[in-house]
Amino acid sequence: MATKRLGRGLEALIHGPNDSPPIKPGVMEIPLEDILANPLQPRKDGLDEKSLQGLVASIKRKGVITPITIKEDDGKYVLIAGERRLRASKLAGLKVIPGYIVSISNESELMEIALIENIQRENLNSIDEAEGYAILQSKFNYSHDSIAKAVGKKRVTISNALRLLKLPRNIINSLRSQKISAGHGRAILMMNTITGMNKLYNLIIAKKLSVRESEAIAKGRSSGKIKIASKKSKKTTSPIKMVEDELITILGTKVEIHYLKNGGDIEIHFFSDDDFDRILDLLRSIG
DSSP: GGGGOOOOOHHSSSSSSSGGOOOOSOOOOEEEEGGETTTOOOOOOOOOOHHHHHHHHHHHHHHOSSEEEEETTTTTTEEEEEEHHHHHHTTOSSSEEEEOOOOOHHHHHHHHHHHHHHHSSOOOOOHHHHHHHHHOEEEEEOOOOHHHHHHOOOOOOOHHHGGGGOOOOHHHHHHHTTTTHHHHHHHHTTTTSSHHHHHHHHHHHHHHHHHHHHHHHHTOBBTOOOOOOTSSOOOOHHHHHHHHHHHHHHHOOOOEEEETTTTEEEEEOOOOOHHHHHHHHHHHHHH
């Protein structure tokens, strides 16, 4: 069946009345000149030129194996999924490309499918991904739960991704260019001031710190000072420490476990009313 080529998320979204897919039987050859860009494309950075050239070479040898996904629009076609295949086909000198024509009822569904296509196939960077979620939330009134179901991720993953957009602009740009990872970004968010965030970011760049090292620094901050643990210090591998580190990663904030003989306490830190609401939201979603 031709539809088996679609990602599971796409298959779940491309549907019509009585769950019968509105995809036309077979695949049509679509003139490249008739295909318009998706105005809601979530990808903001350029496509990787090296991998694109590899796709161009493959298309020249074997053609386009996986059809793009499009929708009709006044005699033209709007691209929904397959930006890399379309771009590579143009570079390979093709005049037509195989495409599925689907029925999309509104802009939110168009955005949703384009975002899923990018996440599933093209490894969207963490900021473009978060901005895609933010569009679904702000423009189309999607809840975190709705976004999570649409893209096949956990609700806490969506919440943590959106939090990255609260970082200073220079750090967001660094995440977009993948100079640092999303894990570094979440560690930086544990600092409760813009100054503290930038201090930790600069240390991460200067010292090439790992995510775990960055989290340890953020966790151990005091009075706005940042201390770098000695490389010679012995790593703690106790079960309690491992659980503590896991909670820090999940909640994106400082967490301390005080283990006593007959019980103990878990101490979760927050640094503003918004941070408090965010942590409560995460805990409720986990429950």
